[in-house]
Amino acid sequence: MSDVSTDSPKGALRRGWSASVGDYAIAGGWTLHGEALVVGDAAGGVYAFDGKSGASAWVRQEAHDGGVLAMAIHPSGTAFATAGQDGRVLVWGVAEAQVKRVIDVGSDWVEHVAWSPDGQWLAASCSRQVRVYGADGGEVWRSDDHPSTVSAIAWSSAGELATACYGRVTFFDASTGKRRQKLEWRGSLVSMVLSPDGEIVACGSQDNSVHFWRRSTEQDSMMSGYPAKPSALAFDDTGALLATGGGEAVTVWNFWGSGPEGTRPVSLYLHVQTVTTLAFAHRGMRLASGARDGRVVVWSLRRDGQGNPIGIALVADVVSALYWRPDGRALAALDAQGGATVWRVGNR
Amino acid sequence: MNTQRKVPVSILTGFLGSGKTTLLNRILSEEHGKRIAVIENEYGEVGIDHELVINADEEIFEMSNGCICCTVRGDLIRVLGNLMKRRDKFDYVLVETTGLADPGPVAQTFFMDDEIRAEFALDGIVTLVDAAHIEQQLGRSDESTEQIAFADVLVLNKTDLVDGEALDRIEARIQDMNRMAQVVRSERANVSLDTVLNLGAFDLDQMLERRPAFLEPEYPFEWTGVYSLDIGRYELSLADGPDPTMSLVVVPDQGTDDAALREGAEWSVRRYAEPTELIRPGEEIPVGKHVNLRLDSPGRKSFFLEVDAQVRVGLYAQHTAEEFDLQLTNAEGATIGLEVERTWVVQHEHDDDVGSIAIERDGDVDPERLNAWLGKLLRERGVDIFRMKGFISLAGDSRRFVFQGVHMLFDGQPDRQWGDAPRRNQLVFIGRNLDEESMRQEFDACLM
Numbered sequence: 001m002s003d004v005s006t007d008s009p010k011g012a013l014r015r016g017w018s019a020s021v022g023d024y025a026i027a028g029g030w031t032l033h034g035e036a037l038v039v040g041d042a043a044g045g046v047y048a049f050d051g052k053s054g055a056s057a058w059v060r061q062e063a064h065d066g067g068v069l070a071m072a073i074h075p076s077g078t079a080f081a082t083a084g085q086d087g088r089v090l091v092w093g094v095a096e097a098q099v100k101r102v103i104d105v106g107s108d109w110v111e112h113v114a115w116s117p118d119g120q121w122l123a124a125s126c127s128r129q130v131r132v133y134g135a136d137g138g139e140v141w142r143s144d145d146h147p148s149t150v151s152a153i154a155w156s157s158a159g160e161l162a163t164a165c166y167g168r169v170t171f172f173d174a175s176t177g178k179r180r181q182k183l184e185w186r187g188s189l190v191s192m193v194l195s196p197d198g199e200i201v202a203c204g205s206q207d208n209s210v211h212f213w214r215r216s217t218e219q220d221s222m223m224s225g226y227p228a229k230p231s232a233l234a235f236d237d238t239g240a241l242l243a244t245g246g247g248e249a250v251t252v253w254n255f256w257g258s259g260p261e262g263t264r265p266v267s268l269y270l271h272v273q274t275v276t277t278l279a280f281a282h283r284g285m286r287l288a289s290g291a292r293d294g295r296v297v298v299w300s301l302r303r304d305g306q307g308n309p310i311g312i313a314l315v316a317d318v319v320s321a322l323y324w325r326p327d328g329r330a331l332a333a334l335d336a337q338g339g340a341t342v343w344r345v346g347n348r
Numbered sequence: 349m350n351t352q353r354k355v356p357v358s359i360l361t362g363f364l365g366s367g368k369t370t371l372l373n374r375i376l377s378e379e380h381g382k383r384i385a386v387i388e389n390e391y392g393e394v395g396i397d398h399e400l401v402i403n404a405d406e407e408i409f410e411m412s413n414g415c416i417c418c419t420v421r422g423d424l425i426r427v428l429g430n431l432m433k434r435r436d437k438f439d440y441v442l443v444e445t446t447g448l449a450d451p452g453p454v455a456q457t458f459f460m461d462d463e464i465r466a467e468f469a470l471d472g473i474v475t476l477v478d479a480a481h482i483e484q485q486l487g488r489s490d491e492s493t494e495q496i497a498f499a500d501v502l503v504l505n506k507t508d509l510v511d512g513e514a515l516d517r518i519e520a521r522i523q524d525m526n527r528m529a530q531v532v533r534s535e536r537a538n539v540s541l542d543t544v545l546n547l548g549a550f551d552l553d554q555m556l557e558r559r560p561a562f563l564e565p566e567y568p569f570e571w572t573g574v575y576s577l578d579i580g581r582y583e584l585s586l587a588d589g590p591d592p593t594m595s596l597v598v599v600p601d602q603g604t605d606d607a608a609l610r611e612g613a614e615w616s617v618r619r620y621a622e623p624t625e626l627i628r629p630g631e632e633i634p635v636g637k638h639v640n641l642r643l644d645s646p647g648r649k650s651f652f653l654e655v656d657a658q659v660r661v662g663l664y665a666q667h668t669a670e671e672f673d674l675q676l677t678n679a680e681g682a683t684i685g686l687e688v689e690r691t692w693v694v695q696h697e698h699d700d701d702v703g704s705i706a707i708e709r710d711g712d713v714d715p716e717r718l719n720a721w722l723g724k725l726l727r728e729r730g731v732d733i734f735r736m737k738g739f740i741s742l743a744g745d746s747r748r749f750v751f752q753g754v755h756m757l758f759d760g761q762p763d764r765q766w767g768d769a770p771r772r773n774q775l776v777f778i779g780r781n782l783d784e785e786s787m788r789q790e791f792d793a794c795l796m
Contacts, residue, residue, distance in 0.1 A: 022435075023433070024434065067430070067433070069430065108403075148422060151422075166409050188422050206411065207412060207413065228462050229462070
């Protein structure tokens with residue numbers, strides 16, 4: 001790896017700040033309107049940094065025994081949840097800078113956590129179950145055992161939760177836990193993303209393909225030919241473009257018109273190792289990609305999926321996650337060495 | 349991104365009751381100064397409070413293409429993927445499977461998943477065999493057969509529950525099924541840590557160093573007797589027996605434990621490959637040489653052994669002592685007692701459909717023909733090939749090509765320079781109903 005300091009960000013990415021946490025930075029997010037960046041690490045620590053300067057705001061070491069596995073910011077930006085190997089979910093208050101609620105989910109790892117879009121429900125998965133909690137932290141319902149460990153969760157709307165596991169995507173009613181729909185396909189689903197309207201569900205599969213369904217017709221399609229398993233997936237805000245990893249290229253499928261069935265995807269090349277994470281900015285078709293090579297690239301895409309790189313930067317190790325500040329004017333990257341790097345994003 | 353050393357992983361298989369938990373507890377309680385992460389199956393019951401014991405459901409993930417070699421352990425991918433992120437990484441991973449597990453998916457996980465492959469290296473597969481029950485199990489279940497076929501080390505456990513003859517028979521049978529594996533005997537899974545960790549079992553050189561004769565089809569001798577001798581002249585006498593001659597190697601400085609006997613056996617195999625020297629009755633037997641005792645005259649025949657220092661010798665004989673009423677006496681005519689003896693079963697009367705095929709040939713191989721042959725073999729017979737490894741002398745390449753594989757998964761790369769070493773090829777396949785003769789012929793057709 002070349003020395004990071006010799007490689008300054010280019011194009012639209014302008015140097016912001018960088019900070020570090022104690023171990024591999026697993027997950028994070030922006031609170032409020034970007035006032036702070038919170039980060040959880042593999043040693044179980046939770047860190048908050050001032051969004052503008054990167055100065056450490058507060059730190060809680062060993063919040064999760066064994067390590068943090070997931071984090072989700074409450075839609076209001078005033079709270080966030082962390083999940084860990086200790087079988088717990090912690091709900092943190094941003095203003096209080098401390099844990100407001102401890103939820104004991106189970107004895108196994110809690111691998112996924114997600115707030116409903118209206119902030120009313122908190123879903124957490126542990127082993128083969130998913131459980132939903134109310135605003136007071138009380139359990140509302142829990143699912144029966146899935147056929148295998150739940151590999152991804154996502155809210156399709158404020159009233160409906162989706163889970164993925166080996167061979168299946170399941171939709172549950174948010175308030176009752178009643179099963180609404182089950183989409184089956186024999187394969188190991190390792191990641192999941194839903195289109196903003198909740199109509200399309202796309203999953204990355206262990207066998208190096210992306211499988212997707214249109215829920216209204218339950219029609220499914222498979223997009224294969226990836227050199228690696230597509231664990232990074234992202235839909236843009238309009239639901240027109242699905243960006244996928246699964247190799248060195250960022251592969252973009254276009255859902256406008258009759259696509260993507262029968263169409264060729266757009267491949268965006270700048271990474272030299274497997275893409276690990278993808279994030280669309282909330283508006284304006286800007287896509288950020290991070291890879292094992294430590295590169296972060298911001299692409300400006302057109303509606304047909306074609307696009308150009310408008311900014312590039314390098315961090316010290318594998319990029320583990322990317323988070324756009326809610327206003328789209330800054331981008332945070334977490335990496336495997338525990339780095340948290342923030343760039344301001346200009347127009348070009 | 350960093351190219352640090354890969355974390356080695358051992359897989360521990362064996363039927364319920366074979367002693368897996370006992371072995372795990374032994375390893376974890378030993379003072380070895382290593383950080384070992386243990387991934388236990390859902391029924392595991394390691395009793396030790398060990399910070400890195402993780403319970404995982406065995407989640408066998410098949411792929412939509414139906415290919416069995418794409419079947420992996422999904423739980424391992426998730427758990428190992430998360431564990432490897434920690435900065436204070438562990439030095440070693442042990443994966444315990446359930447008793448009825450097919451070792452294929454767990455082994456394939458380390459070939460099939462890119463992220464796992466980047467961080468972990470499959471170090472070896474250790475299978476515990478319950479000496480008291482394995483003979484019934486082999487008749488009844490494919491799983492026990494496959495667990496033996498996949499192994500790099502076979503721990504023949506609970507040896508105190510069966511007699512020596514049965515042990516020899518069982519050992520010969522499992523070794524015949526999987527000639528690549530090292531067999532270790534134990535009573536209560538009391539094997540040393542080195543037996544299970546850092547095997548380097550996928551490293552062929554290490555294996556050849558440990559067992560230089562592992563490619564030999566079988567031992568050319570049936571019996572070994574160990575005698576403790578003082579300085580003096582000894583008489584070895586044999587009565588009439590089934591054969592007019594008997595081959596023999598006298599090994600000096602022979603130990604008496606199982607490992608020493610095996611070591612002597614490996615050494616003798618190489619002596620047996622050398623030209624033999626015919627010894628007539630009344631003549632002296634040279635130590636450390638492949639000799640052929642002439643036994644075609646009627647009555648008891650005597651040969652002599654001259655010992656000029658106190659020594660323990662091992663007699664590796666083509667036939668058992670019983671068949672010729674073999675006796676060793678000193679100059680005073682007193683019979684020397686056996687310190688220890690063991691038999692090596694040469695004929696295999698059982699009909700297991702799983703067996704080993706070893707191909708050993710001098711010379712260079714045409715890369716294109718080899719590729720075509722292996723491709724066809726793995727496509728057509730990959731389901732039945734559990735393990736393979738070996739090295740090849742490719743024409744036009746100054747380096748050895750080493751390979752290994754599980755089912756259809758094949759992993760090979762050039763390794764060290766041949767230099768002055770004779771260029772040759774060694775291949776071993778462990779599989780079900782493999783046609784040895786046609787595989788040999790097809791390989792021979794790849795030779796230049």
